Amino acid sequence: MILLGVNIDHAATLRQARYRSAGATHGGAIEPDPVELAFRCEKAGADGITVHLREDRRHIQDEDVLRLGRSKTTRLNLEMACTPAMTEFALKLKPHSVCLVPESREEITTEGGLDVVKHRDKVARVTDAMNAAGIKTSLFIDPDPAQIEMSARLTAPWVELHTGAYANAYYAAGRAAEFARLVAGARLAHVAGLVVNAGHGINYVNIAEVRTIPHLHELNIGHSIISRALSTGLDEAVRTMKALMNP
Ligand code: PXP
Secondary structure, three states: OOEEEEEOHHHHHHHHHHHOOOOOOOOOOOOOOHHHHHHHHHHOOOOEEEEEOOOOOOOOOHHHHHHHHHOOOOOEEEEEOOOHHHHHHHHHHOOOEEEEOOOOHHHEOOOOOEOOOOOHHHHHHHHHHHHHHOOEEEEEEOOOHHHHHHHHHOOOOEEEEEOHHHHHOOOOOOHHHHHHHHHHHHHHHHHOOOEEEEEOOOOOOOHHHHOOOOOEEEEEEOHHHHHHHHHHOHHHHHHHHHHHHOO
16 A cells, blocks of 8 residues: 655645744644644544755744654654754654755756755765664655665665656656656665655646556655645545545
8 A cells, every 4th residue: 555645834834824923833813733734634544744844934833843743643754954953853853754855956956856966975964863863764856767876875765756747747748758767766766675755746636647656655745635625625635645546
């Protein structure tokens, strides 16, 4: 069965649109509360919760992540940049896993994943620290052989293949080629001993093809689930995605 990690950042985006300067992140009339929604996702069948604590704090806030971290029922995946400040934060929080993502333009490959070849030393420092603390590290990379081979050398146990280029090409001529890259990347990562996750731009239409990528362990999905929840409710949005992933 392919596991579902729900990225709840966009629930926080909605809250921040109104309450950015409120000081508090929950309680009273401050809504929506992404932490409450995280519990709902899990009740509806999500296998984990993903949040990206961005440097600009544009959606999820430190207090949200700390509240999720205190909850013993949540399998928390913290997406973060490879900075000393975020490393310190993660070591104190001790989430189930961290996913290293690019924060600034120069860290990004042409497709948008973290360039672990160019930034191998920086990535190695974080991966080593997480391995020592018993926190699993996932590297959010493009499905390119050089990135996959370096990920294996960096001893991160997981990779998350960036599905954004495929999702963008879904209605265009490049779709088959992008999908073939993901399939080849997943095979290569699996052979290299890496657990294969994927994410970005996955929705209720392209999931029919995405789920056929070999060796998939977990998909991290945010925008489409939170968007659908506005009309169907979160429970249905999570349940339907989980069912489409594992028909
Ligand atoms: N995986 C990673 C590493 C991400 O940074 C994001 C958010 O951009 C997602 C998955 C979820 O992407 P989406 O919101 O498009 O489903």
